[in-house]
Amino acid sequence: MVKKYTSMAYANADDMLFGNSKFPVKAGLGLEIGAGYTTPELNYAPRPQAGKSKEKLIKEYERITTDAMARMVQIGAPSIVLETEHVEQMTNNPEWGGAVAHAQKTIMEEYHDEYGIKCALRHTVGDIREDRDYLKLTGDKFDLLMESFEQVAKNGADLLSVESMGGKEVFDYSILRNDTAGILFGIGVLGSMDMETVWSGVADIAKKTGTVAAGDTDCAQANTAMFIAGGLLDKNLAHTIAIVARAISAGRSLCAYEAGATGPGKDCGYENTIIKSISGVPIAQEGKTSTCAHSDVMGNLTMQCCDLWSNESVEYHGEFGGTSVQCWSESLAYDCSLMNVALKTGKAKDLRDMFTLSDKYRDPQGYVLAYDNAYRVGEAIAKDGNDNYLRAKNAAVECCNIVEEGVASGKLKLTRFEINALTKVKEDLAALTDDSDKFMSDCLTKYKEEVAVFLPENYGL
Amino acid sequence: MLDLKLEDIDGILVRYNVALEKEMTPDEAAEELYPKDELIYPIAKAIYEGEEDDVIDGLKAAIDAGKDPIALINESLMVGMSVVSQLYDEGIIFLPNVMMSADAMLEGIEFCKTQTSEVPEPKGKIVCHVAEGDVHDIGKNIVAALLRASGYEVVDLGRDCPVDEVIEAVEKEKPLMVTGTALMTTTMYAFKEINDKLLEKGIKLPFACGGGAVNQDFVSQYDLGVYGEEASDAVKIANFIVENGSEIEKLREEFHKH
Numbered sequence: 001m002v003k004k005y006t007s008m009a010y011a012n013a014d015d016m017l018f019g020n021s022k023f024p025v026k027a028g029l030g031l032e033i034g035a036g037y038t039t040p041e042l043n044y045a046p047r048p049q050a051g052k053s054k055e056k057l058i059k060e061y062e063r064i065t066t067d068a069m070a071r072m073v074q075i076g077a078p079s080i081v082l083e084t085e086h087v088e089q090m091t092n093n094p095e096w097g098g099a100v101a102h103a104q105k106t107i108m109e110e111y112h113d114e115y116g117i118k119c120a121l122r123h124t125v126g127d128i129r130e131d132r133d134y135l136k137l138t139g140d141k142f143d144l145l146m147e148s149f150e151q152v153a154k155n156g157a158d159l160l161s162v163e164s165m166g167g168k169e170v171f172d173y174s175i176l177r178n179d180t181a182g183i184l185f186g187i188g189v190l191g192s193m194d195m196e197t198v199w200s201g202v203a204d205i206a207k208k209t210g211t212v213a214a215g216d217t218d219c220a221q222a223n224t225a226m227f228i229a230g231g232l233l234d235k236n237l238a239h240t241i242a243i244v245a246r247a248i249s250a251g252r253s254l255c256a257y258e259a260g261a262t263g264p265g266k267d268c269g270y271e272n273t274i275i276k277s278i279s280g281v282p283i284a285q286e287g288k289t290s291t292c293a294h295s296d297v298m299g300n301l302t303m304q305c306c307d308l309w310s311n312e313s314v315e316y317h318g319e320f321g322g323t324s325v326q327c328w329s330e331s332l333a334y335d336c337s338l339m340n341v342a343l344k345t346g347k348a349k350d351l352r353d354m355f356t357l358s359d360k361y362r363d364p365q366g367y368v369l370a371y372d373n374a375y376r377v378g379e380a381i382a383k384d385g386n387d388n389y390l391r392a393k394n395a396a397v398e399c400c401n402i403v404e405e406g407v408a409s410g411k412l413k414l415t416r417f418e419i420n421a422l423t424k425v426k427e428d429l430a431a432l433t434d435d436s437d438k439f440m441s442d443c444l445t446k447y448k449e450e451v452a453v454f455l456p457e458n459y460g461l
Numbered sequence: 462m463l464d465l466k467l468e469d470i471d472g473i474l475v476r477y478n479v480a481l482e483k484e485m486t487p488d489e490a491a492e493e494l495y496p497k498d499e500l501i502y503p504i505a506k507a508i509y510e511g512e513e514d515d516v517i518d519g520l521k522a523a524i525d526a527g528k529d530p531i532a533l534i535n536e537s538l539m540v541g542m543s544v545v546s547q548l549y550d551e552g553i554i555f556l557p558n559v560m561m562s563a564d565a566m567l568e569g570i571e572f573c574k575t576q577t578s579e580v581p582e583p584k585g586k587i588v589c590h591v592a593e594g595d596v597h598d599i600g601k602n603i604v605a606a607l608l609r610a611s612g613y614e615v616v617d618l619g620r621d622c623p624v625d626e627v628i629e630a631v632e633k634e635k636p637l638m639v640t641g642t643a644l645m646t647t648t649m650y651a652f653k654e655i656n657d658k659l660l661e662k663g664i665k666l667p668f669a670c671g672g673g674a675v676n677q678d679f680v681s682q683y684d685l686g687v688y689g690e691e692a693s694d695a696v697k698i699a700n701f702i703v704e705n706g707s708e709i710e711k712l713r714e715e716f717h718k719h
Contacts, residue, residue, distance in 0.1 A: 013462075014462065045645070045646045045647070045674070046646070046647060047646070048646050048647055048649060048650035048679075049650060050647070051647040051650070087645065087647040088594050088645075088647075088648075089594075089647075130596050131621075132596075132619055132620060132621045132622075133619065172598075172599045172602070175557075176556065176557055176560040176599075176602075176603065176606075177557055177560055177561055177564075178557040178561075224599060228556065228599075232476060232477055232478045233477060233478050233552070235549065235552045235554070235555050235556065236555060236556040237555060237556060237557065238555060315646050315674070350463070353462050353463035354463070356462070357463060357464065357465055357473075358473065358474075359474075360465075361465070361470050361473075361474065362474045362476075371462075372462055409467075410467055411465070411467055411470060413476045413479045414476075414479065415478050415479050415482045416482060416486070417482070417487075417555070
């Protein structure tokens with residue numbers, strides 16, 4: 001059952017804060033997410049050779065889990081979430097994923113029993129629904145994906161997530177050609193349709209297994225745009241286009257919660273502040289403490305409304321200060337400690353605003369994702385919440401308006417190139433129909449012809 | 462919410478790209494680089510603008526005026542693309558412009574081929590693939606487009622490509638180099654296997670690797686590895702091989718920046 005959001009969870013943007021969500025989520029061993037405190041969420045990747053066999057993988061994750069839990073108790077961290085993002089072998093062989101979840105949870109239970117540390121295990125299964133040439137979103141691959149969720153849920157995972165890829169084939173083509181309609185179609189329409197299917201399935205499994213259908217991220221699309229856009233001097237994609245893709249992605253990732261997910265949303269969903277404003281679900285975020293995985297231009301800003309604070313991913317290996325998972329979990333824990341002190345001393349809104357302001361004018365992406373502006377994008381989505389296309393288009397238009405206002409204020413400085421790119425997107429959006437059926441029909445015709453790997457049957461079209 | 466005064470922002474962050482933006486617009490910069498020949502100019506300009514129909518119209522006009530279709534590939538299409546590549550390298554235009562220009566150029570080449578029985582001579586052949594187990598192929602697609610746009614023939618093995626398929630392709634196609642991209646740490650291990658199998662067969666050629674989790678340290682661990690940090694490095698590596706040979710140590714000296 002999919003119930004679309006048509007109103008905002010928060011009456012005002014100012015009500016949004018880190019460590020607090022409208023609808024906190026209980027998970028794992030004594031943990032409550034978004035219930036007045038922030039918690040570090042550690043993510044890691046096994047070393048390359050660890051994927052050679054099931055036994056090697058399990059051993060690798062046991063080392064990772066033990067190292068991280070040990071460091072958390074050594075520094076007195078009250079809570080931790082561990083996130084295991086599957087390598088493909090773990091999802092394609094569901095019993096592998098289940099065995100890893102079981103091994104990790106066993107260790108976490110030992111630490112919880114001995115020290116009382118609150119903790120939960122998130123498993124993010126891989127979206128394996130494709131073959132070498134095409135996305136294969138339905139059929140056997142879909143069933144295998146669901147089986148993987150079920151196995152990890154039955155064997156110890158508390159939070160279920162995936163970075164689903166619906167619409168990516170059209171998006172990949174469009175983003176490299178400044179094709180606004182294609183970006184909107186890929187993320188806002190195809191992505192949303194696939195999300196509704198996937199997350200209805202995950203929500204059913206969570207209900208059946210007593211686990212939490214946590215949430216998704218538009219990593220496959222909006223993060224691809226963000227990474228191609230890169231730093232201030234990179235010349236691969238206008239940052240103004242990247243943030244339009246991000247605004248569109250909020251409607252798409254929101255579909256998880258409309259299909260029954262409850263949060264916490266995935267860390268790399270930079271669209272999560274927008275989603276929190278509409279849905280009130282707790283969110284994970286990443287930024288300055290995920291530089292081990294990638295650079296971004298809003299490292300502090302993303303802490304503004306986070307409930308879990310993540311390092312995104314780090315390869316497991318040795319560092320001077322211990323293993324990489326120990327070093328990064330420690331950094332995350334101290335970030336959370338600072339936020340939690342602010343919450344207890346009545347300074348949280350000041351700290352939130354300092355996080356936001358340190359990056360708000362750095363880049364159009366941070367400017368739009370600053371919680372006050374993110375809230376406005378949220379309102380644009382909720383206004384036509386029942387229509388995936390219209391709400392995606394609304395978000396894109398509002399995003400353009402926000403950036404233009406920032407430039408007009410003199411505080412957000414953009415190159416002529418970025419301003420021209422923004423102008424083009426705005427013109428493209430203005431030329432689009434308000435009729436969802438016509439948009440769908442036009443796009444099907446166009447992209448069937450232009451994108452060789454686009455199979456409409458993946459979306460039941 | 463709290464806010465910063467306009468005059469305080471520059472002390473907190475600097476938009477170096479705004480401060481350093483060139484005065485000249487991309488169109489003005491391109492105009493200075495186009496060839497002046499009245500038949501070639503519109504083709505080169507249409508390539509820069511990514512206008513496929515205009516490219517074909519320009520080619521038709523040039524052929525009607527007596528130009529050789531195969532010669533036009535190098536004398537107009539590649540010239541237009543070199544304007545695009547130069548502006549991209551100088552940071553004046555962005556990747557989507559290059560991709561659209563590349564699409565237009567490839568259409569142009571296909572059109573030229575239909576006008577003659579001759580076969581154009583590529584600068585060299587390159588095998589591209591995404592590591593086995595890895596389906597993230599946008600980086601490889603950019604690499605392949607940029608290589609084609611620079612006049613190389615690309616044998617694209619696609620994504621999630623088995624190690625043995627890469628070896629077979631190298632044996633069959635005899636490329637001047639292989640590229641491999643991967644997003645994940647667990648899949649990039651396949652690069653080592655490819656390296657070892659190539660060496661077992663006595664094949665020594667540069668293996669340019671890059672992408673998400675791939676880094677210079679990892680690529681340096683296998684004998685044939687040359688690390689490419691950006692997709693556009695693939696073209697630079699290929700050009701370097703054409704001009705200076707395929708010695709791995711020399712390539713590493715040139716492209717291993719860290």
